[in-house]
Amino acid sequence: MRLNTIYIIILLFLITFKLPISVIAQPSETRISREEYIQKYKDIAIREMLEFNIPASIKLAQGILESGDGNSPLAKYAKNHFGIKCHKEWDGPTFIQDDDEKNECFRKYSDADESYRDHSLFLKGRKWYAELFDLKITDYKGWAYGLKKAGYATHPKYAELLIEIIEKNELYLFDKLDELPKSLHAKSSISSKKPERKNYEFSTKNNIRYIVAQKGDTYYKIAHRYEMGLWQIYKYNDLEKSDICKEGELIYLQPKRRKGDVATHTITKGETMRSISQMHGIKLKRLYKLNNLPFDYQPKIGDVLKLK
Numbered sequence: 001m002r003l004n005t006i007y008i009i010i011l012l013f014l015i016t017f018k019l020p021i022s023v024i025a026q027p028s029e030t031r032i033s034r035e036e037y038i039q040k041y042k043d044i045a046i047r048e049m050l051e052f053n054i055p056a057s058i059k060l061a062q063g064i065l066e067s068g069d070g071n072s073p074l075a076k077y078a079k080n081h082f083g084i085k086c087h088k089e090w091d092g093p094t095f096i097q098d099d100d101e102k103n104e105c106f107r108k109y110s111d112a113d114e115s116y117r118d119h120s121l122f123l124k125g126r127k128w129y130a131e132l133f134d135l136k137i138t139d140y141k142g143w144a145y146g147l148k149k150a151g152y153a154t155h156p157k158y159a160e161l162l163i164e165i166i167e168k169n170e171l172y173l174f175d176k177l178d179e180l181p182k183s184l185h186a187k188s189s190i191s192s193k194k195p196e197r198k199n200y201e202f203s204t205k206n207n208i209r210y211i212v213a214q215k216g217d218t219y220y221k222i223a224h225r226y227e228m229g230l231w232q233i234y235k236y237n238d239l240e241k242s243d244i245c246k247e248g249e250l251i252y253l254q255p256k257r258r259k260g261d262v263a264t265h266t267i268t269k270g271e272t273m274r275s276i277s278q279m280h281g282i283k284l285k286r287l288y289k290l291n292n293l294p295f296d297y298q299p300k301i302g303d304v305l306k307l308k
Contacts, residue, residue: 035169049174049175058147061144067082078109090105147162205250207257212251215247218245259308261307267303268301
């Protein structure tokens with residue numbers, strides 16, 4: 001006899017005799033405590049602090065608050081510990097749930113480690129969080145109020161909630177690597193030495209670093225790979241948010257310069273002002289200005305443009 005058939009028979013029996021259906025309710029999922037959450041993820045938080053200069057106390061407190069100590073559906077099923085929504089640049093797996101609005105899109109990760117890393121890149125890559133990275137690593141209060149001011153969360157007491165979690169659980173101890181008690185040193189597998197970053201290959205043009213987009217690349221993936229903000233990729237390459245990354249496209253990783261690598265350029269078939277800007281590593285607005293051209297001007301074959 002099938003299991004669902006047995007379940008139906010029991011259900012009918014309960015209804016007939018007016019017994020509570022809760023008798024056959026499924027057991028509740030195992031929840032982890034706050035202390036267990038801290039012990040499980042503190043090493044990852046310290047690693048991210050060493051590499052990105054984000055206080056481990058802040059990262060843990062945000063993870064605790066945003067994920068309900070790792071017990072929220074978003075943390076359990078999407079491994080998303082920081083409530084990061086999809087945003088336009090996200091092209092990875094998604095998880096849909098109600099939040100400020102119904103059926104909102106959240107990023108879905110393969111594991112919590114990936115969520116912690118994307119959180120670091122999310123903060124590092126957005127200019128409205130830039131001032132936070134000028135704070136001392138031990139200034140968790142400055143970080144808490146700075147995150148609220150920059151709009152990370154809508155809760156009016158978000159900063160105070162983070163500070164309360166940090167102080168009640170003494171998470172600030174993880175920010176002071178030289179002062180960690182021996183017991184904490186023994187539990188942590190993280191070295192105080194900053195991890196070595198991966199060295200990705202790039203080329204230079206006009207003394208500006210660039211890469212060539214490969215098959216399957218997106219602007220978000222490139223920004224993530226080189227630990228940059230997506231806004232930097234757009235700005236440095238004069239891109240619009242609606243633009244699609246194409247295989248073989250030249251992508252600058254640094255701002256282009258005010259003059260080109262040669263004195264002039266003669267227009268050939270299919271070239272645009274932007275393609276010339278990319279070809280010679282010169283800012284697009286500067287290219288228009290050097291040639292006294294309006295910003296909607298499209299070059300004609302044979303035109304000679306000044307690059308210096």
